[in-house]
Amino acid sequence: MEAQILLLPIGILIIAALIGLSKAKVVLKIVNMLSAVSSGVIIYDGVLGLKTTIELKYNLFNSSSFFASLDYLVFRVDALSAFFLLILGILSLCASVYGIKYMERYFEREDMRVYTFNYPLFILTMYLVVICWNLLWFIIFWELMTLFSQFLVAFEQRKEKAVKAAFKYFCMTKAGAEFIVLALILIILKATNFNANYSEIANVLPAYLSVHSATLYTLTFALLIGLGVKAAMVPLHSWLPDAHPEAPSNVSALLSGIMIKLPIYMMFRFFLGFFPLKPEIGIVIAIFGILTLFFSMMYALLQKDSKRLLAFSSIDNIGYILLPMGAGIYFLANGSQLFGGIALAAALFHTMNHAFFKGLLFLTAGSVMYETGTRDLNYLGSLAKKMPLTAFTALIGSLAIAGIPPLNGFVSKWMIYISTLTSPATSLFGIIAIFISAVTLGTFVKYFTAIFTKPPVKEINAKEVPLLMSVSQLLLALLCIVFGIYPFLPLKMISQALGSIGVQIHLDSLVVYPSLVVPKTGNYSPIIIFAFLLVSTLIVLLLIPSRGEVVPTWKTGRSEDLNMSMPADAYYRDFREVFREVYTVGDASKRFVQKIAEIGGMFGIKFEVLSYDLNSMLSIAMVLIVILVAVLGGVEL
Amino acid sequence: MGRFKLITKAISIGRVTEKYPFVPLEVPEGFRGKPVIDPEKCIGCTACSNACPPQALQVYDDLESGVRVVHLFIGRCIFCARCQDVCPTEAIKLTKEFELATLSDEDLHQIVELQMVRCEECGKPFDTFRHLLYTAKELQPWEREMMFLCPECRAKKVSEKLIFGKGGGYV
């Protein structure tokens, strides 16, 4: 009976979507509130799921055909799903509450039904993707998720940029999905004869793949591409920086907060749950992770559009998740349980952290847009005076994402470094990760100062955002702080989640209260650090109090007002100048892809870089599938 | 390599700055410092005040009390030593003193007052006594007698002489 609770959010969200079809002004509020409520339920499900595994079975139609595999629609929440449900719930709760006020800005300009209908369904599909326990149903929900989300990206239909971005996003992820389809066809054809149930697969597949290594690599390849596109892994990321900025900010929060994490979720399922652990696969994933975080962050440094900057840093954080995941797989495959566990834990922990602080940052960017109507960092400035609360939350978010102790970002990054640095094979990954986290710091110094502290070119009139918006920002900020100072709670969940896919991390050896200890390797006591920082700051403030008179800013004796605001595209010029190779490589690879696309174009095949022609996209994917199947057949015979 | 040569150089030379405010500073002969008027020697000839470029030296007569005031204001002085050059009696000299910062304005002023001679005829003070004596040396004997006349009266006297001849007119 208890299990029925899984259906509650589905019901609420469908109702919300149906209500959303009407044009009335009030609908917006209702829809957002319903979504918020359902998010609450989702959180509850998550908490429940962490305690015990919940399962629901529906026998849809009896057939013994290919559709046998569709036969059983199974919803099941194990610890891993529960973990992602928690993230989804918290984030969509904040996003929905935020949306109540935020979306009002669009009333006069846009057709709200696009939002009110798609938003709940988007959450719903994400929910379903996480909870469903059947590969075929998964792919169906997956495609639906893409569909609804791309409508939300194209929310401002009048803006050609938005529509284009949405279409690019849709085509790329669709093409990616074809690869997943390929993978799953292979699985149910070859391994599990038409049984797509996860548990079944988990039983059969590893044994099968350990024999047929060619299939393993094909699957890995297909899944890496298919899921990688959705997760915006670096060679396949180009949709994200266009799509995320265009969506309404609370949707962007969901998009980069949780949606691009679902592929991560599936990777955990596949690579750890279903596949035999192979070190080379781990290394490949880790390398992809490094490429992702390196290039994306170096490019994020260039951006002068607030949300685009955030979008790039989302990609970067995907890198920060892929890297430890790959490393973890590598370690486990080499039988070093300790580091493997920590690395995987780091991956999950960073997934959660990123959901929180990136969601938070997108919300703050949204608040700034809500007040000033612009995302242009050159133009913005000095908003901390006008919107102190937003500024505060944005600061917390920036500190967290830059991995500054004692916030949550640091804990996950710390775990990444600890696990990777000490062993020669992976230490280069850790090194680059450290460097990039410094660049992250630079980027977010730019983000924060450009919006909130540097004097603006001309006076901007803005005020603090309404309570409902700041509440959700504050909630996320609070989570960033709490999970930073008390990481033991999330770690507990994570250990459960990993346990459910058969990875044991010895939490009791890791958590030596009040500090995290990796025996003989590293240690970090967030509580002591936080306490000392707080206390000593207070003491110094008491000893050396500062209250000063206000004087005009010193302009070497000039009286007239000069333009003292640093344009955002002038930040770190010399750094970019010296590290120009990175950008040349990046642009060269872009050109290279285009070149390929042109060659493909000669054969009538078009890549997204050239055009947004859906059919051709699908046709490429199909062709690739055929080729791969053929190759595979050759291998198998 | 040059860097290390410089370092060794510096070490070999040692300290060159002085603990100046705590130890006195030596200045060479002929240093042009604070000018000082010797009230004994000064004859109030106004040569210095004419030569002084910044008008730090000013000379003016106080006709009531019959005093010629030679006023040196060091606040304006540029230490060019022109006064020293032109002074006939070497009354004004530039000393070696150069630490002139002070809290009171008075320290920057030097005032020499010289008694003036009153004209025998009209009783108007016309020249300092000393200057008169100084000039007396090269006066002609026949001029000596009208030494104590102010220029106007002297002029009158002379013209009378020229008209009425020696010893005053015929009877």
Added chain:
Amino acid sequence: MNIIFIAINLAFALIIAPLIDGFERKIRARLQNRQGPSILQTWWDLIKLFKRPTIEPQDSIKSLYKLAPYITFTSVLTAYLIIPTLLPASTNFIGDLILVVYLLGLATLSFVIGAFSSGNAYAQIGSNRDVSLFMSEELLLAFIIGTIAVIGKSLSFDQLFPLPFRISSLLALLLLFLVIYVASTRLPFDIAEAEPEIIEGPLIEYSGKHLGLLKYFVFLKRLLLYSLILDFIIPIQNPIRLTCYLIGIIILSIVYSTFEAYYGRFRIDQAIRILKRASIVALIVWMIAVVGW
């Protein structure tokens, strides 16, 4: 026991850091044929600054501008909990190398944000340079950390102090020597505070107590980094560790201040380029370490 040790270390650092700067000033004066100020001069300066009132520029973001110096100061103090300076305190229950690096990151961050909040053009340019330098310096540092971690098979100081004697560890320490030089904002690399063009850059609007705190922060940071490199060299449980440590600090400050006195200031791009080259060297060193020499 450890707690007491840490407390003593903290007190020692707070007292001695400005004295070291005074000592270095004396050395520089000697190298420039000057009578320098007395060794206590830095302390007098600080005391004077702490007595003075502070001002707030009217374009500034008051709260951030005022809070930043305190955070900057305390974050470096926090790092002293972890790195043993005077007495060999075992600190593995607080943090490790990574934490120290990130605490210094926090210091830089708050320093820079405070400067940006002052709303002065010079401060913005200066902190911009500061961050650029920080990023490129972090690249080099990352390689060094990687090398050290590979050599010591660990990141916690109990394992790392002292570093096992190898070629790679020697080279790593040499590179660390360079990084520390850069990180302690000394002359060729004090581009962020370049006096001639951007008038002390980030510090331009700070005055009185704030300025005092920030200066104090710099001295503490220098001493911290000195102690870090010395701890890597001196065996932690050695009976004569204390004397070695003090002598080491004196030697380091002499060497550093000599460099400082006899180098011209780099332009920001030159500095970054130099650090980039150094990190390529560091990559090689890392390889050597991986090979196991």
Added chain:
Amino acid sequence: MILEILKSNNAKILRHDEKVTVALVPNDKLRTTAELLFKAGCYYATGAGVDERLLGVGFSMYHIFNCEVEGRYIIIKAVASNLKIPSITPIISGANWAEREVMDMLGIFFDEHPEPVRLILPDDWPEGVYPLRKDFRYNERPPRVEFEQKREKKPGVIEVPVGPYHPALHEPEMFELYVKGEEIVGAVYRGFHIHRGMEKLAEGRMTINQIPFLAERICGICGYTHNCAYVQAIEDAAKIEVPERALYIRTILLELERIHSHMLWLGVAFHLLGFESGFMHTWRIRETFMDLAELLTGNRKTYGMNLIGGVRRNIDENKKKGLSEILDKTKKEIREIFDNATQMRELINRMEGIGVLSKKKGREIGVVGPTARGSDIDTDVRRDHPYAAYGDLEFKVPIYKDGDVLSRFLVRYEEVLESIWLIEQALDQLPPGDILNEEYELPEHTICVGATEAPRGEDVHFAIMGEGNKVYRWHPRAPTYNNLPAVPIMLKGEKLADAPIIIASIDPCFSCTDHIVIVDGEKVYRCSLDNYLGGL
């Protein structure tokens, strides 16, 4: 050939001797004359406006050209017809400031001047009050007038104010740099913050033998050459025979001054490059020269040695001996310091290829001194218009081709050594005899010009004798006045970090440039060099 040019433009030759040519040119021919002279290789030195109403002429403008080929100064006089004179700025951009200055100070208007706005007078100075007219008393102070500041922010760049109070400038001047990241995309100069009213003072109050001491205070570093320039102008007018020994003593002192000025600059350059010890070394050596000056003249800096017709103090034997000893010692030391310092790569990198000024631009603006010699312009008053004892002494003029900061640096360094060599020669050949010739009478209304090679470049004093031991008009022109317009050109496209050394590289002496103006008052940004130097 100069005479032909002048004659061909039916000019009336007022004076023509081996040093100076003065010609009255009709207004309609003025521009063609100027053009021809410029083509003939004469460079615009300066211009001075004179209120000659007391001489029954009205207002007139004197354009002074420096003809290096013939070693003479050519002064073209043009008389304003109802306060109007054709402007020659369209042909010779170097005349821009001079003409605007005359507009401000005398109210003569120049037809077709590209930029006829105020240069010198502040915005709160009332219209129609012209301080250099004879009916304006030297201690008069007109009331302030209100004005509105019109100025909009420049988007996309930081407007970095450098000055009026900035450690990179040691005098109150105002540069405004438009900076993008680190790169300077534009620069604007606003000068004339210092106002001492020297010209007015000299004309109004001082006697001919007092002005040398005023002239010496035009510049805080190179005052003595101003002093010499003025004295030479008067001696040139009065045809005074100056004793040989006096000339040699002047030469020695001039070179002493050049050395200490260059050493000062080199030290400052090191300081601006962040090489403090180099600064200390350089100034340690400079100190010996300051002491020498003190020994010879009784003062470290303001020598006060000149009078019309000679010098005031003699150099006796033991002074001479001490001098040559110290010179030997320091020459070696200077070589040592700089040969080592120039091996330090980071210093050279900071100067090489920075702040380049091309030869062509330099000629256009008419830069002088080391700035010119740094960009391959071969000019030196000591050689082209021999004065003092330079005719009898041998020395070489260092020329560098690159036109960057480094070449200016090296020019100055070599000049220091050259100066030492000159002093040694002068000491050896120091002729006997007296040092001051006071038997002369002064002509009236003679137009005369005196020029010296100051450490910063050519230094021109223009004077017209007045009645009874006074000058009717005295117009000094400091080298920086010609060099400043080059700075924004050098700055463009460079890094902000290099701005101080670039600004310093012309060895600017702002007070010398500003000495003329008579008023004070709050300056606002108005004139932009870029406007006529194809700027931003």
